Amino acid sequence: MAKRNRKKKSGASPVEIEDVASEYERLEQQRNDFLDRARENAKLTIPSLFPPEGSTSASVRHKPYQSIGAHGVNTLTSKLLMTVLPVDAPVFRYSVSDEAVEDLANDPEQRARVEEQLNQVERTVQEEIESIGIRAGLAEALKHLIVGGNVLLYLPKDGNLKMYRLDRYVVQRDFEGNLLRVIIKETVAKETLSPSVRALIEAPIELPSDEAQDQAKESEVDVYTVFKRDGDSIVSYQTIKNIVLPRSKGRWPIKKSPVMPLRWNIIHGEDYGRSYIDEYYGDLAAADSLSKSLRAAAAAAAKVNPMVNPTGLTRANDVAEAGDLEVISGRAEDVTMLQLNKHADMQVAQAVLQDLIQRLSHAFMMNRSVQRDGERVTAEEIRAMISDIDDVLGGIYSLLAIELQYPLVVRVIDRMERKKMIPKLSSIKGADGKPVTTPKVVTGVEALGRGHDFNKYMTALREVIVPLGEQALGEINVSDFIKRAFVSLSIDPDGLLKSAQQKSSENEQNAESQQQAAMQEMLQSAVKGAAPPAAKAMVEGMVANGQPPE
Incomplete structure (x- = not known):
């Protein structure tokens, strides 16, 4: 699309003009070589992932003569999804800084309370990840990564995760691979646009008569969504016919960016990655x-x-x-x-x-x-699978943990904090009322550390505490030990452990029961001893009144 010099007529509302379409076409030329390779790879694996240019739903797809490619892509996708987003293991965990660990070391109860709060936030985030359909979108994205080497994920402030294949977006990076710009192109029907947007893009503008007639007849328009770096932030906006939509602007910190352009293999100096199918x-x-x-x-x-x-x-x-x-x-x-x-x-x-x-x-x-088969997947099995994947795929899991897991988890946490579904990490406080140093989000193999902590606790119990018996129990805080073991298993101890008031009430009830049992035993002894009737009556009266007989 060529650049146009648009002039507003007198009396028209001011609009902001930016020629994003020309920029998209320029970056599209750099992307086409990677897109052509992706389409060739799809012909040998799953042709529907990257259909030929101009094809429609009624177009005849290429049919490979073997199924080993499709079977391999599906198998590898399943294994990667199991490690990147495991079902019965945490995707991430919070790790408290060394400074906070030193401050909490002198107060075991405070540390257990902080660990419990962090674990509760982890479970809430994990439930949110499962509820917004991330697993289905991520499975499709991994297929595109394996076959095409590139895919774009977008998690808006509301709604589910969106995936864009390579022919729907362009990306620009610096030499070190830092994101500079992403432009998404979508073709939508005019009827789906809001009345205000339609009025804005259909406002009278001085154009050649032929172009004006063409625009009047078109039923679809191209919507460009731009994300570009601005200092330490990512700014975004949308354009239609080079008109910037006024309510589409947004700004996010770089670490909380809603877009995640993923690559399989990184080649320094290139904007796009290489796929796994390229190697085979x-x-x-x-x-x-x-x-x-x-x-x-x-x-x-x-x-x-x-x-x-x-x-x-x-x-x-x-x-x-x-x-x-x-x-x-x-x-x-x-x-x-x-x-x-x-x-x-x-x-x-x-x-x-x-x-x-x-x-x-x-x-x-x-x-x-x-x-x-047929059993619960343990953290140790996931570690073994991760190690196997890294050995075969050359460290791809480590790359996905950096470019996929961490940004995705941070983005979900940011959305939930904005909606006040979880407390901000800076608001978590200890027993003294002072805020704990903000924890850091840990993903990848380290995220499985809570299961590893449980193994340590069980080893200490089996090898140290049980052999020492009463001597060890007198030296450790049993309640804190149980809380930490529950947290390491991602189990909420709230309601499982007895409060101090419950234990005090139970102790009083046990004391009263023991006292009643002692009185009853003394009464039975008096009866067996053939005490005089007066003595028996006195003992029975004292027992009835709750007084111990002398």
Whole structure:
């Protein structure tokens, strides 16, 4: 779209003009090479991920001749989703700074209370992540990462997570990979726009007559959403026909940016990443070609064509028209079957194909399984899976923890704090009423640390406390130990542990019960001792009044 010099007519409301469409077209030229590779990769795996340019829902999709690519992408996506967003383990955890740990070390009850508050916030955030449909969007995004190497995630201030494939956005970074600009292009129907927006973009503007007629007839418009860096913040706005929509502006700190342009492999100096399929494109292409050849050869070998000697006594029409068990005249020597005699060649092709499938199965982790079937996934199993993924994929989990997990969790926490669904971390206070140093969000392998803490507590209980018995119990705070063990398992101890008032009330009840039992025992002894009737009556009266007999 060429730049246009628009002039407002007198009396028209002022509008802000910015030629985002031209900037998008300029950045689009730098993106096309990566998009073309993504489409080629999709042809060998899942063609629907990156359809050809200009295709519609009715267009015929490319059909690969093998399914190892699609199977591998789905398997790898499942394993990555299990590690990036585990079901029965925390996505993140709060880690208190060293300064706060020193301040809380002298007060075990205060430290347990702070840990309990942080764990409660963690559970609330985890429930919010599950409720806003992040898991479904993330599964689709991981497929795009594996096949295309790039994908954009957008988590607005309200609503669910949105995913944009590579042909829907452009990105610009500096040499170190820091985000400078993201532009999203969406085509929407005019009827879906609000009346105020339609009035703004349809305001009379001096344009050539041909362009004015074209704009009057169009039923769809392109909406550009811009996110660009401004110092230590990310500013955003939307434009339609280069007119900036007045209510679309926003500003966020860089660490709380709502957009997350993800990359599979980072190449310094490039705005986009490289995909995992790029590394195994040769094996996938060879497997697809061999599968096509073997399929054609198998179809040819399965074809049945009798051949009749033209100089023999057997007639070809009789053979062609004969039914089952029908008697025809002729000689067996006149009839033979057409054979390819390519069995040895097909075995060579089959052996090469099996070798390719074995290599691809290893690359896509299709022959590896750490999780037990039908059981709850433990943190240790997730650690083993993460280690396996990092060994095979070259540290991709560490990159996803930095570029995906951390920004996503921080963004969700920021949304929840703005809606007052959780308290701000700076508002968490200790027993003395002073705020605790703001905790930091920990993701990746370190986020599984609470489960590791529980293992430490159980080891201490099994190896130290139990062998020492009463001596160890006299040295530790049992209540604080139980609270920490519950927190390490992400269990809310509220209501599970007895309060001081409940324990005091129970102690009083136990004392009264013991006193009543002692009085009853003394009464029975007096009866057995054949005490005089007067003494028995006195004892019974004292027991009834709750007074111990002398």
